[in-house]
Amino acid sequence: MSQATPPPGRDADPGRRWEPGEPWAPAARSVSLEQLRYHPTLLRLRAARRGPVFTGAAILVVLYVSEILLANEAGGFMSLRLAGPLNVGLALSLLQCVTAACAIGWYARHARRVLDPEAAQVRALLREEGEV
Numbered sequence: 688m689s690q691a692t693p694p695p696g697r698d699a700d701p702g703r704r705w706e707p708g709e710p711w712a713p714a715a716r717s718v719s720l721e722q723l724r725y726h727p728t729l730l731r732l733r734a735a736r737r738g739p740v741f742t743g744a745a746i747l748v749v750l751y752v753s754e755i756l757l758a759n760e761a762g763g764f765m766s767l768r769l770a771g772p773l774n775v776g777l778a779l780s781l782l783q784c785v786t787a788a789c790a791i792g793w794y795a796r797h798a799r800r801v802l803d804p805e806a807a808q809v810r811a812l813l814r815e816e817g818e819v
Contacts, residue, residue: 732802750786
């Protein structure tokens, strides 16, 4: 019977073979993951991340669906020329690209101002406990 080698990881010693029944579990943590999951700072960080993401995604989806419905139901309106080869349908598509870029920029700014300081607090908490 050949001995299996565990997948490489941080705790694995490459020169040692794995023996059946030998634990390859990570070292014991001073702060459990369950305690960390419900830590108030981490809960605030999750809430601060979720709200803007869902709001921005909802706005972009509504704009996309409205453009699809207009293209399907109001073809005459979407083909109205605005200037040269630019018609209403193309203008709405370009507007959707601009809106998506603005949403990405807004979220990046929000992450720098709100999420990064909260994440630094969580990182500091873990460093105090010797986990990072």
